[in-house]
Structures are given as C-alpha cells and as structure tokens.
Amino acid sequence: MKTLYLRIVATTIFVMLLSSVLAFFLSNIYYHYYLKPHNDAKVTKMAVDVQTFFEKNPSLDVDSYLQFVGKLGYQLYIVDSDGKGTFYGGSFRKKDLSSKVIEQVLSGEVYHGINQFPSRLFVTGFFDNVIINTIGVPVTVNGSPTALFIRPNLEVQFGEMRIFFAFLLLLTILLSILFVVVSTRYIVKPIVKLTEATKKISKGNYNIELNVHRRDEIGKLANYFSKMTKSIEQLEEMRQEFVSNVSHEIQSPLASIQGFSQTLQLKNLTDEQRKHYLSIIEDESRRLSQLSKQLLTLASLDKEEGIVDRETYDLATQIKQVLFMTEWNWREKDLAIDLELEPVIITADQKLLHQVWTNLITNGIKYSEEGGTLSLKLQSIEGQAYVEISDTGIGISEKDLPHIFQRFYRADKARNRKEGSSGLGLAITKKIIEMHSGSIQAISEHGKGTTFIIKLPLTP
C-alpha cells in the first residue's frame, strides 16, 4: 500500500469487519449455550398454558381459539392421531416433522424442539422458522389425543425491531467508515508536514514552521524535530564561521611569508634587512605551526569527548613545572611571582591539565605590562581543587569578557596578532576543564588585571 493514510484506513475497516464476524460467532455460541434453554422454558410455559386452557374448556371451539392465538404472534401446528394436521399463525419455512416425534407427543410427552435444535455456526437457531424448532404438548380435542406444536412468530413479534436493528447496524458501519476516512487524515497530516520539512532540511533550508499543536506522540516528535532543526542550523552556522576563521588565520601569515620571500629576492638588501625579513618569516611559520597544533588538539578533544586518561598526581608540582618552563618569559617582563600552592593530590589527565596551566600562565604573562605581578594560588576545598591565577595586566573589557572562551576570539586583535596568538587557548582550556567535570570563571577589570578561577573535582 502506497500511503500511511490508506494503510490506516484499510487496517481499521478490516479490524471492524473482522470484529463483526467474530462478534456474530460469539453471540451465536452464547445463544446456543446460555439463551436457548431459557427460550425453550419460556415457550414451554406458553404451550403448557394453552394445554391447561384446553383441559379447562373441553367444549372449546379449537379452530377459532388457535386462530386467535396465531394472531397474537405464534405459529401453531395441530395434528391428530390419524396424522391430519392444520397450521395457524404464520407458515413454517420447513414443515417436515418425523412421525416418531408426533407419536411421542400423542403419548403424553412434551417435545423440546427449541432446546434440541442443532447448533450450527451460521444460523442463530432462535430465528430459524422451521417446524422442528417448536415446543410440542399433548392436548385433548373432542375427547381424542392430539399433538400441538407452538413457537413464537418472530415476524409478528419482532418484525419492525429487526428492521430497526439492521438499519442501526448498517448506519453504524457506514458512519464508522466515513469517520475513519476523515479522522485518519487528521492523524496523518503532521507526518506529511514532517516529511516535507525533512525534505527542506536536506536541501539546506532550515527555515521551518511546523505548527503542530498536539500533545500526543506525534506532537512531541514535531516539537523535538523543531528543536533538532534549530541545533542543526546553529551547528551549520558554527561550522561555516569556524571554516572562515581558520582560512583567515592561515591566509594572513601565508601572505606575509610570501611578501617577505619576494622582498628577500631583491639584490640591494643589507645583511641587517635580510636577517630582519627572515626572522619575520620564521615567526609567521611558527605561528602557523602553533595554529595547526591547536586545531588538531581541538579536533581530537571534540572527537574523543569523555576519553580522559587519568593518573593520580600532585597538582602543585605540575603548576610549578609550568612556571619553571615559562621562566624565561616572565623574567623578560620582570614580573613578580606570588606563589601560594598547597599540595593537592588529584586524579586527572596530566597531559591535558598541563595544557590548561600553560595557557593560563602564558596568558597572564602575555597580557601583563613590565613589572607586574602574577599570583598563583592552589587549595583543596570540599573535595575540589581550587586554583586562582591572577595578573595585574591589561585586563579585559566588560564587552569582551563574555566571549573570551569562544574559538578564535581575541579582545585586542592588533596586539594579539603581534604576540602570535590565535584565540584558541581558552576554548581548549574550557573544553578540557569541562571534560573533567570542573568549571572555569574569569573576573577582570579593564586596565587593572584578570583572575581566572578553576574548580576541579579531585576524583572522577
């Protein structure tokens, strides 16, 4: 089947038909096992009443009495010992009755034809208008034994009711089919919308209005679909921005390398000039190499999110090592170092955290003026390592502060370019700290200095 709509309609109609057939079978079984004996007893009581009436009124005009009972809604057959019989009320569909049955009744037995009526699946015995489906009682007419067979005439008793129920059933079926056809459209509509939306997204169009205001599963699906579309759109924007940033970062050092290489080919250059241009080329190549290293780190952190190679070690020793490594830089700027490091044993990825301290300490040095102070503080507070790295440097303006952890974000572009920064350090730092379920926060005042506060759980 081609569409979900047709599938639902067809399935529902099939289920309706199947349940009708099953219900028919089950009600037949119910009639045969439960209602039939009741029905038999009821008609037997009626027949016995007639029989008693005969006994009490021996001079009864049998013919007109039975005609009268027939008109009240019964079918009757009266037969004498010679086999001569007369019908009253409506006629039977099948009139053959074995002579054995007649003889039994003539000899005084009651015949329970309704209860003995064979149980067949397709015919509800109650409605079968045949002579064997009757109750037979012996009566005495003009002194001679006679057999009287009786059953309710359903045509007279339930004629209109039958039409009424048939009409009710037919109307129910037709209306259900009609409503299924209409309501299924309502169920399927949001799915059609979702399919169209998916098509649009696959073509790169993220501007989608679903307008599905339902609270059921399909409503939820549409809701999550809209959310997913928004995050795909954001991701796509981020990807484009990232690619253009990377291209830009690569482009400028390459252009400068190209320009100075051409200049170097000029003949009338002094040794001094030549050395100067070569040192610029060297710096720019170093920048490119640094950039590609940082990009690789970011890519591997993105890809292997959650993979942290933990070791147990002393954080204070590690921070001192980083300080030692950068000694040349802070000595050059004549910075005072203020250390307050308690031994703190942590279980974390040593290599990754090394990158964190390196970036934060080099930032502190890089963005400080000569003669400033760099303070490092380490404590263990409530199962967490608490690290504070502050400088008395240039600070970060209120406008830039919320963005410094973004990839490629640099507050002072011109200055940073000269310093050979790419603006990836803090993005990498934040990522590593989050991988350790920690947090990082920057407090800064423009022109006065910056403090980074890092909190890291001591154990995972």
Ligand SMILES: Nc1ncnc2c1ncn2[C@@H]1O[C@H](COP(=O)(O)OP(=O)(O)OP(=O)(O)O)[C@@H](O)[C@H]1O
């Ligand atoms: N201690 C600080 N003092 C003043 N500004 C800072 C400090 N640390 C970071 N910043 C600002 O935040 C920006 C982002 O820092 P980040 O470490 O991500 O990049 P970067 O140091 O410029 O380059 P990279 O670390 O990739 O070499 C910096 O460009 C700088 O403007």
Ligand SMILES: [Mg+2]
């Ligand atoms: Mg940095």
